[in-house]
Amino acid sequence: MTPRQEPTEPANTAPTARPAATDQRRLRELAEFLRLRRARLDPQAVGLPARARRRTPGLRREDVAERAAVSIAWYANLEQGRPVNPSRRVITALADALALSDTDRGYLFALTGHTPPVADDAGPDTALLQRLVDHIDAPAYCTDGLTHVLAWNPAAVEVFGDYGRWPAPRRTLLRLLFEEPDFAARLVDRDEYAARVVRTFRGRSNAYHRDPVAIDLVDALTRTSPRFTAIWDTHDVRRADTDTLEVDLPAGRVSLTLVNLQGVVSPGIRFNAYLPASESPTLDRAQLRPVVSQTFTVAD
Numbered sequence: 001m002t003p004r005q006e007p008t009e010p011a012n013t014a015p016t017a018r019p020a021a022t023d024q025r026r027l028r029e030l031a032e033f034l035r036l037r038r039a040r041l042d043p044q045a046v047g048l049p050a051r052a053r054r055r056t057p058g059l060r061r062e063d064v065a066e067r068a069a070v071s072i073a074w075y076a077n078l079e080q081g082r083p084v085n086p087s088r089r090v091i092t093a094l095a096d097a098l099a100l101s102d103t104d105r106g107y108l109f110a111l112t113g114h115t116p117p118v119a120d121d122a123g124p125d126t127a128l129l130q131r132l133v134d135h136i137d138a139p140a141y142c143t144d145g146l147t148h149v150l151a152w153n154p155a156a157v158e159v160f161g162d163y164g165r166w167p168a169p170r171r172t173l174l175r176l177l178f179e180e181p182d183f184a185a186r187l188v189d190r191d192e193y194a195a196r197v198v199r200t201f202r203g204r205s206n207a208y209h210r211d212p213v214a215i216d217l218v219d220a221l222t223r224t225s226p227r228f229t230a231i232w233d234t235h236d237v238r239r240a241d242t243d244t245l246e247v248d249l250p251a252g253r254v255s256l257t258l259v260n261l262q263g264v265v266s267p268g269i270r271f272n273a274y275l276p277a278s279e280s281p282t283l284d285r286a287q288l289r290p291v292v293s294q295t296f297t298v299a300d
Helices: 020-039 060-068 072-079 090-096 102-111 126-134 154-160 173-179 190-204 210-223 225-230 284-290
Strands: 140-143 148-152 244-249 252-262 270-274
Touching: 020 072, 020 102, 020 140, 020 154, 020 210, 020 225, 060 072, 060 090, 090 102, 126 140, 126 270, 148 154, 148 225, 154 244, 154 284, 173 225, 210 225
Parallel strands: none
Antiparallel strands: 140 148, 140 270, 244 252, 252 270
């Protein structure tokens, strides 16, 4: 079979001007990347017949060109670091031809100036998130971009409530704060905390414009909660890295300061821990111990 010429990629790829230094580095990296990935492939593993007396490991250039439906000369230009500008469709075909992993596929797209495709997402490792919060000696929980609570520790239950009381689809901070009046009842200013969650949700991404699940969530809350609607309609956004909560625990009032980390375990996951406020107006660090001794410990 003779590989056909990809119509959108001209065979004559001689540059009209010398590439800039950064482009030269990128082209060299692309060329080396393609050669190495080609060398790693076993011809029989991708359905090609075994060939005797192979001088080099892996696939030949003509094998890759045939599998990607481009000309051998055009593909050779890529491996020689020449300034070719392949289309997204051709890069997809090359990634398939080389049987690239999701990570390598994304890297190939980036090297050729294209936005990497969105890989299939199996979701965050909730077991790992749970291990993380279990090792924190303070109220801690993890959420995704839609405010689903994915992991929490006993100290967080004492402060906010038992997230496990609600089924997973309803276990979002937005639904709990605006549809479950018993949730977070110990917060001194629950309404302000709820407003922060709404503004942070809006500021974290534009999912509510494009994600059907986010759109449905916002639509449902605007139908059921006038308070949510009033906050949402202000279009306020929030990207603060910290805030302070006051909580009325059975043994007394405590002030807690938020520390959060973004992109924990996987993109979009937010880790939140509430540490004793360094300058609490009500309790200093020594006084805090007996208040929370039955709930969570404060590490020295």
